Structure formats: structure tokens, C-alpha cells
Amino acid sequence: MSARSLVVVGHGMVGHRLCQALRERDAGSVWDVTVLAEEPRPAYDRVGLSAYFTGSTADDLSLVAAGFLDHPRLRVRLGEPVVAVDRAGRSVRTAPGHTYRYDALVLATGSYPFVPPVPGREAAGCHVYRTIEDLDAISASARSSRTGTGVVIGGGLLGLEAANALRSLGLTTHVVEFAPRLMPAQVDDAGGQTLRAHVTGLGIGVHTATVTERIEADADGRVARLVFGRHPEGLTGLDADVVVFSAGIRPRDELARESGLAVGERGGVVVDEGCRTGDEHVYAIGECAVAGGRVYGLVAPGYAMAEVVADRLLGGAASFTGADMSTKLKLLGVDVASFGDAFAATPGALPITFADPVAGVYKKLVLSDDAASVLGGILVGDAGEYGTLRALVGAAGAVPDDPAQLILPAGGGSGGSGGSGAGVALPAQAQICSCNNVTHGQICAAIGDHGLTDVAGIKGCTNAGTSCASCVPMLRTILGQQLAAAGVEVSTALCEHFDHSRAELFELVRVRGITTFSQLVAEHGRGRGCEVCRPVVASILASIHNEYILEGERAALQDTNDHMLANIQKDGTYSVIPRLPGGEVTPEALILIGEVARDFRLYTKITGGQRIDLLGARVEDLPKIWQRLTDAGLESGHAYGKSLRTVKSCVGETWCRYGVQDSTTLAIDLELRYRGLRSPHKIKMAVSGCARECAEARSKDVGVIATDLGWNLYLGGNGGFRPRHAELFAADLDTETLVRHIDRFLMFYVRTADRLQRTAPWIEGLDGGLAHVRAVIVEDSLGICAELDAAMAHHVDTYRDEWKATLADPVALRRFTSFVNAPDTSDPDIVHVLERGQPRPARDGERAALIAGTTTVTGRSA
Amino acid sequence: MNWTDVCALADLTPDRGVGALVDGAQVAVFRLGDGPVLAVGNTDPIARANVLCRGLVGSRGDRAVVFSPLHKQAFDLVTGVCLDAEDVRIPVHPVEVRAGRVFVGPAGAAGAARRIV
Ligand code: SRM
Ligand SMILES: Cc1cc2nc3c(=O)[nH]c(=O)nc-3n(C[C@H](O)[C@H](O)[C@H](O)COP(=O)(O)OP(=O)(O)OC[C@H]3O[C@@H](n4cnc5c(N)ncnc54)[C@H](O)[C@@H]3O)c2cc1C
Ligand code: SF4
Ligand code: FES
Numbered sequence: 006m007s008a009r010s011l012v013v014v015g016h017g018m019v020g021h022r023l024c025q026a027l028r029e030r031d032a033g034s035v036w037d038v039t040v041l042a043e044e045p046r047p048a049y050d051r052v053g054l055s056a057y058f059t060g061s062t063a064d065d066l067s068l069v070a071a072g073f074l075d076h077p078r079l080r081v082r083l084g085e086p087v088v089a090v091d092r093a094g095r096s097v098r099t100a101p102g103h104t105y106r107y108d109a110l111v112l113a114t115g116s117y118p119f120v121p122p123v124p125g126r127e128a129a130g131c132h133v134y135r136t137i138e139d140l141d142a143i144s145a146s147a148r149s150s151r152t153g154t155g156v157v158i159g160g161g162l163l164g165l166e167a168a169n170a171l172r173s174l175g176l177t178t179h180v181v182e183f184a185p186r187l188m189p190a191q192v193d194d195a196g197g198q199t200l201r202a203h204v205t206g207l208g209i210g211v212h213t214a215t216v217t218e219r220i221e222a223d224a225d226g227r228v229a230r231l232v233f234g235r236h237p238e239g240l241t242g243l244d245a246d247v248v249v250f251s252a253g254i255r256p257r258d259e260l261a262r263e264s265g266l267a268v269g270e271r272g273g274v275v276v277d278e279g280c281r282t283g284d285e286h287v288y289a290i291g292e293c294a295v296a297g298g299r300v301y302g303l304v305a306p307g308y309a310m311a312e313v314v315a316d317r318l319l320g321g322a323a324s325f326t327g328a329d330m331s332t333k334l335k336l337l338g339v340d341v342a343s344f345g346d347a348f349a350a351t352p353g354a355l356p357i358t359f360a361d362p363v364a365g366v367y368k369k370l371v372l373s374d375d376a377a378s379v380l381g382g383i384l385v386g387d388a389g390e391y392g393t394l395r396a397l398v399g400a401a402g403a404v405p406d407d408p409a410q411l412i413l414p415a416g417g418g419s420g421g422s423g424g425s426g427a428g429v430a431l432p433a434q435a436q437i438c439s440c441n442n443v444t445h446g447q448i449c450a451a452i453g454d455h456g457l458t459d460v461a462g463i464k465g466c467t468n469a470g471t472s473c474a475s476c477v478p479m480l481r482t483i484l485g486q487q488l489a490a491a492g493v494e495v496s497t498a499l500c501e502h503f504d505h506s507r508a509e510l511f512e513l514v515r516v517r518g519i520t521t522f523s524q525l526v527a528e529h530g531r532g533r534g535c536e537v538c539r540p541v542v543a544s545i546l547a548s549i550h551n552e553y554i555l556e557g558e559r560a561a562l563q564d565t566n567d568h569m570l571a572n573i574q575k576d577g578t579y580s581v582i583p584r585l586p587g588g589e590v591t592p593e594a595l596i597l598i599g600e601v602a603r604d605f606r607l608y609t610k611i612t613g614g615q616r617i618d619l620l621g622a623r624v625e626d627l628p629k630i631w632q633r634l635t636d637a638g639l640e641s642g643h644a645y646g647k648s649l650r651t652v653k654s655c656v657g658e659t660w661c662r663y664g665v666q667d668s669t670t671l672a673i674d675l676e677l678r679y680r681g682l683r684s685p686h687k688i689k690m691a692v693s694g695c696a697r698e699c700a701e702a703r704s705k706d707v708g709v710i711a712t713d714l715g716w717n718l719y720l721g722g723n724g725g726f727r728p729r730h731a732e733l734f735a736a737d738l739d740t741e742t743l744v745r746h747i748d749r750f751l752m753f754y755v756r757t758a759d760r761l762q763r764t765a766p767w768i769e770g771l772d773g774g775l776a777h778v779r780a781v782i783v784e785d786s787l788g789i790c791a792e793l794d795a796a797m798a799h800h801v802d803t804y805r806d807e808w809k810a811t812l813a814d815p816v817a818l819r820r821f822t823s824f825v826n827a828p829d830t831s832d833p834d835i836v837h838v839l840e841r842g843q844p845r846p847a848r849d850g851e852r853a854a855l856i857a858g859t860t861t862v863t864g865r866s867a
Numbered sequence: 868m869n870w871t872d873v874c875a876l877a878d879l880t881p882d883r884g885v886g887a888l889v890d891g892a893q894v895a896v897f898r899l900g901d902g903p904v905l906a907v908g909n910t911d912p913i914a915r916a917n918v919l920c921r922g923l924v925g926s927r928g929d930r931a932v933v934f935s936p937l938h939k940q941a942f943d944l945v946t947g948v949c950l951d952a953e954d955v956r957i958p959v960h961p962v963e964v965r966a967g968r969v970f971v972g973p974a975g976a977a978g979a980a981r982r983i984v
Contacts, residue, residue: 069967500930533882533900535925536934542974564937565921568883573936577916823917824884825874825896832886832893832917 012107014087015038019291019307020113021048021068026315039045040078043086057140058170060729088262116254125220128228133246134167146247147174150694159251160187167249179210181201191343192383199367199385256293269295278324279317280310288314304659305440329439333391340388345381345398346371359412368412392479395436440472452487500537503530508757511545522562540564540758547683549754551803553810555817559710566645576846580620582644583634587654597637610842614651621844629820631808641805649688654715657694664694666711681804685758701729702772706764716743721765729765752793870970872977884920889971895920905944906960929931
């Protein structure tokens with residue numbers, strides 16, 4: 006049979022799923038697929054769109070696997086929207102005027118954001134929130150904002166997400182909602198109250214029961230003010246020049262309307278159980294379709310429809326009979342979940358609620374009239390049980406005798422860890438991943454059959470967790486249970502010598518006052534240690550006691566870099582980086598560094614961290630090099646340590662015509678305060694003098710950006726393998742408060758992070774994320790702030806330059822030789838050649854020639 | 868055997884190494900805790916740099932090992948076998964401690980210390 010042609014209109018999330026499903030199942034190659042797409046890029050993860058503001062790129066969001074578009078029977082035409090459907094002639098016409106014939110047509114055109122008819126809504130600076138291009142435009146508006154204020158119109162799920170985005174762009178943010186509560190479609194009044202407390206606590210203005218009457222623009226046509234027609238406290242309006250409309254969505258059904266297909270009362274292409282329209286050759290799926298009388302604004306039902314159509318196209322009889330509208334999100338660091346019959350609409354339904362206004366937690370569970378099964382619920386502030394509870398919906402007899410225990414905090418503890426509801430056994434048919442329709446039984450089978458030991462493996466085998474990721478914590482719990490049942494231990498042990506995690510060892514050392522590795526390993530471990538635990542313990546001892554790291558037994562714990570106070574290079578030479586706090590350097594210091602480099606024939610380079618690296622130093626030269634540097638007042642830059650690296654600065658208010666605070670002085674002060682602090686991984690910071698951000702502070706673990714009123718503090722950024730932007734932690738701080746926050750943040754990190762875990766993954770791994778950090782270090786929820794402050798004060802008071810201490814210690818200096826029995830001999834295998842006037846390690850071929858006797862070698866200095 | 872007097876036992880920091888020249892070969896000499904002194908070739912054959920004397924000392928199971936400071940492979944200090952790459956091995960040198968001095972002999976027949984080329 007010759008191939009038939011399928012035309013898909015729209016390459017969004019659902020259209021793409023259809024292509025995937027068809028390519029996977031159409032073994033006989035029945036269909037040639039043509040996708041006509043309006044957007045300029047192939048399908049991407051719209052659900053994860055907001056991650057675009059926190060470091061993900063358009064490529065990261067792409068849903069299209071490498072090579073997928075090269076499939077010979079698939080063509081995707083980007084930027085070519087369909088403008089008309091000729092049902093009689095079975096063809097579509099696109100904007101550039103091309104015509105495509107079809108045997109089957111699938112409309113997957115999604116929806117468009119609804120913009121209420123507020124006068125003035127066309128002003129520049131007004132946006133919607135749906136595509137990558139929308140987000141680019143919002144960023145640009147935020148950058149050019151003069152008022153520094155943004156408003157989101159609409160306080161639903163997407164509106165709050167948009168508010169978070171504006172906030173992360175550094176704008177003072179307000180949310181305006183017509184209904185009397187936030188997220189009116191998902192939560193009830195009590196849940197809305199709790200949510201509101203969280204959102205206002207983050208500094209976002211919330212205006213519910215408020216009507217926006219008009220939008221006023223300035224002379225350039227840029228939005229300048231929102232005028233309210235009604236506000237509960239009588240506020241007349243807000244000055245703002247960035248506005249995002251997020252007032253719901255409307256199905257994009259124009260092609261269907263114009264070609265005479267039936268559309269729903271409130272829009273949407275009407276389809277039957279097979280997702281087919283009144284025309285047997287035309288289907289509609291995703292957000293543009295009305296199935297069973299309703300439009301589904303979530304991706305999971307859309308995926309289910311795509312699967313149905315793929316099956317039907319291949320002769321099957323699958324049908325779509327409605328879908329779960331459960332949602333769980335982390336909005337602005339607050340968990341919100343709503344599932345099943347959340348509003349207790351079922352006759353006789355029994356709601357039970359639990360509220361803890363102090364902790365900001367509200368939970369409601371809706372049970373059937375006989376209290377034997379769970380119908381739905383709402384969770385705000387702590388949605389740890391979401392996975393279990395949602396999976397229980399409809400599973401008869403799964404409710405314990407005392408149903409309240411399903412939502413009460415675990416074991417009377419202070420909330421947090423218990424949350425996964427592990428105590429309730431889930432039936433095999435319980436759906437765990439609603440996006441991809443994967444059940445508990447399927448996940449357990451995959452773990453057993455493939456010997457899976459991590460969540461990545463489950464994702465690979467079952468697709469669970471690959472869309473909205475809200476089920477990932479549940480996957481982790483199930484994995485833990487399965488492995489435990491199979492007798493496989495999921496270990497947090499540091500290495501074969503200690504059963505403890507780094508954080509546990511830290512507590513042991515701190516609480517028991519342990520001062521040596523031998524004592525720790527004798528009392529709590531075994532063996533002689535290794536390359537993992539020795540440096541970890543060295544770092545813990547240094548963080549707590551801050552004593553000279555090369556003294557006595559500690560010398561044997563340090564990795565070679567800390568042992569030599571320099572970074573080892575591929576040929577066994579070392580690099581030397583003196584500290585230049587804030588990147589500031591005097592001409593005298595610059596000249597001295599130049600002279601040292603020249604005299605010891607070192608390769609010289611400006612680093613990515615605003616300082617100068619001298620490479621190629623031989624072991625025996627290190628003390629001589631440092632003698633000259635310390636004589637001139639330069640100190641170790643700890644480029645070798647898991648410790649503070651640099652605090653990058655910009656010139657700031659002192660010189661720059663835009664600067665609003667003295668960023669250079671603050672950077673220097675921070676660098677001097679935290680220099681030498683040993684930590685689980687390296688720590689980087691930066692301070693920018695204004696929102697132009699020349700110091701790239703948001704790419705650092707700790708980033709500070711000056712504002713008119715003080716400093717904005719951002720936490721948890723990094724470059725490297727998984728780049729991500731730091732998130733706004735607190736705004737407009739005075740310097741003292743800023744430093745106190747940073748002190749506590751660092752000490753809390755030092756105490757509890759895993760080995761080699763930067764601040765971003767550490768925050769991610771905390772139950773509650775950045776909100777938890779805020780609770781601990783601002784609200785002192787664990788009662789440890791005084792300890793953290795004291796620990797930092799101890800660090801600051803006891804700091805000493807390691808190189809100065811080493812030069813004064815004849816025993817420590819003995820290690821800087823190549824040969825103990827020939828201290829004046831240098832390693833003859835180290836060979837450098839000149840390139841662009843500077844030395845570099847010889848490459849293999851060059852080395853053979855040079856060792857054989859040629860002489861462009863740069864010998865060592867006298 | 869041709870022994871080289873390398874240093875005093877007291878010059879060795881427990882669980883750390885030093886480099887030494889033994890008949891022109893580069894050797895790494897380690898003192899394990901308060902216990903025995905062991906010597907192996909100083910060249911990391913994988914990274915091809917003379918650095919093993921600067922690695923961390925520790926144990927893998929019950930074997931005493933040194934971890935290369937460059938890429939952290941473990942080398943058995945008694946047999947010279949690389950525990951992370953079975954076919955790689957480094958020369959092992961005999962050691963004797965006499966009257967507080969450490970003497971190192973030439974590598975066993977297993978392999979002459981390799982120069983890096
Ligand atoms: C010298 C320098 C490159 C340069 O020529 O500019 C450098 C060199 C090294 N980097 Fe880097 N990094 C240097 C700036 C950076 C930066 C840019 C910055 O700091 O602004 C980054 C990205 C920012 C960040 O860290 O978030 C960077 C991200 C990394 C990473 C990835 C970290 C991550 O979280 O994924 C590593 C690997 C690691 O640490 O595990 C790394 C590791 C290294 C090591 C230590 C690799 C090694 O073990 O040999 C290199 C040793 C240098 C040496 O021997 O001196 N280097 N490295 C820069 C020294 C800056 C300084 O003044 O101290
Ligand atoms: C910020 C944000 C967060 C979200 N969060 C969640 C969440 O947490 N959970 C959840 O389930 N859902 C979420 N959603 C909703 C989810 O993204 C949608 O349900 C899903 O994208 C619907 O897929 P679709 O393919 O039907 O529509 P879309 O993904 O919108 O794709 C439709 C595509 O069709 C194109 N198109 C339209 N008309 C034409 C034409 N005439 N010719 C050619 N192409 C055309 C459009 O340009 C678009 O690319 C979120 C949405 C947004 C915007
Ligand atoms: S961040 Fe601002 S103050 Fe600093 S240099 Fe750039 S423009 Fe100037
Ligand atoms: S529930 Fe969305 S990915 Fe599993």
C-alpha cells in the first residue's frame with residue numbers, strides 16, 4: 006500500500022507527542038507526516054517555560070531528540086502557519102501560499118492567552134506568557150523598566166508563575182486578581198488565604214477582588230500606570246511599566262470555525278471519543294479540542310489524545326474518555342496541589358481539613374460518604390503527600406481507619422521529611438505519573454526487570470517523570486521502597502571507610518569536638534581512609550577549627566593541591582594565584598607579579614575570576630615565589646581549595662555613570678571576610694553596582710546587585726556543567742543585614758551540604774528549597790542562627806594567610822622538593838617550550854626531541 | 868643489591884610520600900601510619916607525569932594504595948597494580964629501614980622505572 010499523508014497543524018507539545026507516538030508505532034510506515042508549525046522553533050516544553058528565566062536555554066527546553074527531525078517520513082515546516090483548510094479538496098494552505106494535501110488532518114493548534122478588553126492594553130510593555138518569544142519580550146521590557154515595577158493581571162496558576170518570573174527579573178511585583186482569592190480554579194477560600202500569606206511574604210503585592218479599569222501609557226506609548234475601578238482597600242492604581250496578562254486561555258479554533266466544523270459554546274473544536282471532528286478525515290487534539298464537553302488546559306490529557314489519534318490512524322479503536330485535572334506546582338517556592346474532586350462536589354462527600362497558619366500549611370482531603378475512599382483534595386504549603394494521595398483517588402478501601410492521619414504532619418514532627426506518605430501501601434493500578442499515564446505497578450516492574458537503581462533509569466524505561474516532574478519525589482520514594490524490599494541498600498555513606506554522609510560527619514566532629522582524622526576513623530569508621538574521606542574530613546576540621554591545614558597529622562589528609570597550596574597541572578608543575586580581592590590590583594602589585602613571572606619563567610594569564618594565574622611553577626620554586634609575593638603583602642588566593650574563590654566586582658558608583666552603590670568596596674570586604682573558609686565545594690561571589698550586572702553576580706553562589714535603596718541578594722547560581730542563575734533571596738538590604746544573611750547562608754551550607762555539592766544543588770535538595778533556607782537563616786526556624794553567627798565570627802577572627810604560615814614553618818617547607826635525597830635537583834622530565842613568547846608544557850613529539858638534546862627549552866631560573 | 872640511602876625515617880610524614888632518585892630512577896617513598904615504608908615508581912603511567920609521591924595514601928579493601936593526584940586512580944603500594952586499570956602497573960622497589968635510615972633498592976624485574984617520552 007502506498008503511504009498516506011498526514012498533516013499536523015501545530016508543532017506544540019501535543020502535536021509533537023503525536024509525531025513521536027506515530028513514529029514509534031507505525032512499523033509498516035503507513036503514514037508520511039508533515040507538520041506545519043507557526044512558531045520558529047520545533048516543539049519545546051511549554052510546561053517548563055519559566056525555567057527559561059532561571060537559566061535554561063531554548064535548547065534545554067526542546068522536546069525534540071537529536072536526529073528526530075531527520076526521519077525520512079517526517080517533515081516539519083517551521084514558521085509556516087496554516088491559514089485555510091479546504092475540506093472538500095482535502096488540503097490546507099499556509100501563509101507563504103503553499104498547499105498540502107492530506108488523507109488525515111490533525112489540528113493541534115493549542116490555545117492563545119486571553120487578554121481582557123481593558124482599554125490601553127496595546128501599550129508597549131504589555132505582554133502575554135505563552136512562548137519563548139513572549140519571555141524574551143518580557144525580559145527586554147524588564148531591562149528597560151524605569152519604575153522597576155511589574156504587574157501580572159490574573160492570579161491563577163500561570164499568573165503566579167509569571168509573577169515569580171517578574172520578581173526574578175528584579176522587578177517589584179504585584180498580582181491583580183478579579184476573584185476574591187488566588188488560584189480560584191484550584192483552591193478554596195481557606196487554601197487561598199494560606200497561599201496569599203506565602204505570596205505576600207515574598208514581597209509580592211496581592212490585590213484580589215480588584216478590577217483593572219484601564220491602562221495608561223506615557224508619551225512614548227509605553228505603559229505607565231494601571232488604574233483600578235475597584236479595590237478592596239480603595240487603592241486607585243499602580244505605577245508600573247511592565248504588565249503581563251494571564252487571564253486564562255482560549256482554544257485556537259479559527260481554522261475549524263472557518264471551515265465549518267462544529268465548535269463548542271466557549272470555543273474549541275468539538276471531537277468524539279476518537280478525537281475526531283464531524284469530518285472523518287479531521288481530528289483535533291490538545292488544548293484546541295473540546296472532548297466530552299470540556300477543554301483541558303493541561304498537557305497530560307493532550308498527550309492522552311495524541312496517543313488515541315495515533316492508535317486510530319493505525320486502525321485501532323482507542324478512545325479518550327476524560328482525564329485527571331490534578332495539579333501540583335511549586336509556585337514561588339510554595340507547594341500547591343489540587344486533585345480529584347477538590348471542591349467536594351460529589352454528593353455526600355466528606356471534607357476533612359488541617360490548617361497550621363504559623364507554618365503556612367493548609368490541607369483538605371475529600372472522602373467518599375462512607376469514608377472508604379479518597380475523592381480529592383487541596384494541599385497548600387506542604388504537598389509532600391500529593392503523590393500518594395492522588396494515587397489513592399478511586400482506589401477503594403485504601404483509606405486507613407483514621408483518615409486524618411493521611412494529611413497530618415508525619416509522626417508529630419515539625420513537617421518536612423515525612424511527606425512522601427510512604428506509610429500507605431499503594432495499589433498497583435494507582436497512577437503515579439499522570440502526564441505519561443504510568444502506574445505504580447509499571448514502575449515497580451521496570452525497577453525489578455531492569456535492575457534500576459536511580460530515578461534516571463525509571464525515566465528512561467517508563468517515561469514517568471519526564472514532563473512536569475511533579476511525580477519525581479514519588480518515583481524516588483518508590484525506588485527506595487523497592488530497593489529496600491529487594492535488600493539493596495540506598496547508601497548515603499561517604500565511602501568504604503565511613504557509613505555517614507558528609508553532613509553527619511560534620512555534626513559528629515562539631516558536637517563531639519573531634520580534632521583529628523585518626524580519632525574520627527577509630528571511633529566512627531574503619532581502615533586508613535582514602536582520596537574521598539581524607540580531604541572531606543580535612544575540610545570539615547578546617548571549617549570548624551580553622552587551624553593551619555598543614556599542621557601535624559592534617560598534612561596527610563590534604564589533596565595535593567591543598568598540600569602544596571597550589572594547583573597541580575598536567576605535567577606535575579603548579580599554578581600560583583595570589584588573591585586580588587574584588588579584582589582590584591595596584592600598579593606596584595602588578596609589576597611585582599610580572600617580575601616574579603618573568604624570573605621564574607611562568608606562563609601568565611588573566612583568569613575567568615578577575616585575577617592573575619602564574620602557571621608552570623616547579624615544586625621547589627613555590628616557596629621562593631611566595632616569599633616574594635608575601636613580602637609585598639599578597640596572600641594566597643585559595644585557587645586550590647574548596648573554599649571561597651573570588652568575589653568579582655564591577656567599578657560601581659565610584660567611577661561608573663550608572664552605578665548606584667560602591668560595589669567594589671563591598672566585593673573587597675566580602676572577599677576579605679570569607680577568604681579561606683573551607684567548604685563542601687568552591688564558593689564564588691560577585692557584586693554589581695547596578696542592575697546592568699557587569700559583574701555577572703547572578704551566575705555566582707552568592708550574587709549581590711546594588712539598588713537605589715541598598716542591595717539585592719541572589720543565592721544559588723553557578724556556571725560550569727549545569728549553569729544556572731541565582732534566585733532573588735531578599736531585596737533592598739542594608740549592608741549589615743546583607744552580610745548577616747550571607748554569613749548564615751554560608752555556614753548553613755558548610756554544615757549540611759554533600760561533598761562536592763555546589764550551593765544550587767544543595768538548595769534544590771533541601772525539602773522546601775530556597776524557602777527553607779529563608780526560614781532557617783532569616784526566621785531562625787531551627788534555632789541555629791546564633792551558632793551560625795558564632796561559627797562565622799570564629800572564622801573571621803582566626804583567619805591567617807596559609808602561605809605566610811608555611812614560609813615561617815621549616816617542617817612544612819620540607820615538602821617542596823622533587824627529591825628528598827637531591828633537594829637541589831628539579832624533575833628533568835618537565836619540559837616547557839615557548840609559544841607566543843611564553844612557556845607551555847611540551848607536547849609528546851616535542852618532548853622526545855627536547856629530552857634528546859635540542860635546546861629551546863625554558864630552563865628553570867637561577 | 869645496590870641500596871640507596873634516601874633519607875632518615877623521621878623525615879617521612881606518616882601517610883605521605885616523598886620523591887627520591889634511586890640509580891637515576893624516580894621513586895616515590897611512603898610511610899604508612901607508624902608502620903612500614905614502601906616504595907614504587909614515581910611516574911603516573913596514565914597521566915605520564917612524575918607525581919605519585921604527592922598523592923594521598925589510603926586503603927581499598929585491605930590493600931594499601933596511593934591515589935594519583937592527577938586523576939585519582941589507585942595504585943597498590945605492595946604489588947604496583949593499578950586497581951582502576953588492571954593492565955597498568957608501576958614498578959615496585961624494595962625498602963629496608965636500618966638504624967633509622969631508609970634504603971631503597973632498584974625496581975624488581977617486573978619493570979624498570981619508565982621515563983616519560
Ligand atoms: C584558572 C581558571 C581558568 C582560566 O584560565 O581563567 C580555572 C581553572 C580551573 N578550573 Fe575553573 N577556572 C577558572 C574559572 C572558572 C569559572 C569562571 C569564574 O569563576 O567566574 C567557572 C564557572 C563559574 C562557576 O564555577 O560556577 C569555572 C568552573 C569550573 C568547574 C565547574 C564547577 C561546577 O560547579 O560545575 C570546575 C570543576 C570543579 O570544580 O569540580 C573547575 C575546575 C577548575 C580546575 C581547578 C580544574 C583542575 O582541577 O585542574 C582548573 C585549575 C586551575 C589552576 O590550576 O589554576 N572550574 N572555573 C579560572 C580561575 C579563576 C580564579 O581566578 O580562581
Ligand atoms: C507558562 C506555562 C506553564 C504551564 N504549566 C503547566 C503545568 O504545570 N502542567 C500542565 O499540565 N500544563 C501546563 N501548561 C499548559 C501546557 O503547556 C499546555 O496544556 C500544552 O502546551 C498544550 O499543548 P498543545 O500542543 O495543545 O498546545 P501548544 O503547546 O500551545 O502548541 C500549539 C502549537 O500550535 C501552533 N499553531 C497554532 N495555530 C497554528 C496554525 N494555524 N498553523 C500552524 N501552527 C499553529 C502554535 O504556535 C503552537 O506552537 C502551561 C502552560 C504555560 C504557558
Ligand atoms: S554593573 Fe552597573 S555600576 Fe557596575 S559597571 Fe556595570 S553599569 Fe556600571
Ligand atoms: S506527573 Fe508530570 S511528569 Fe510525571
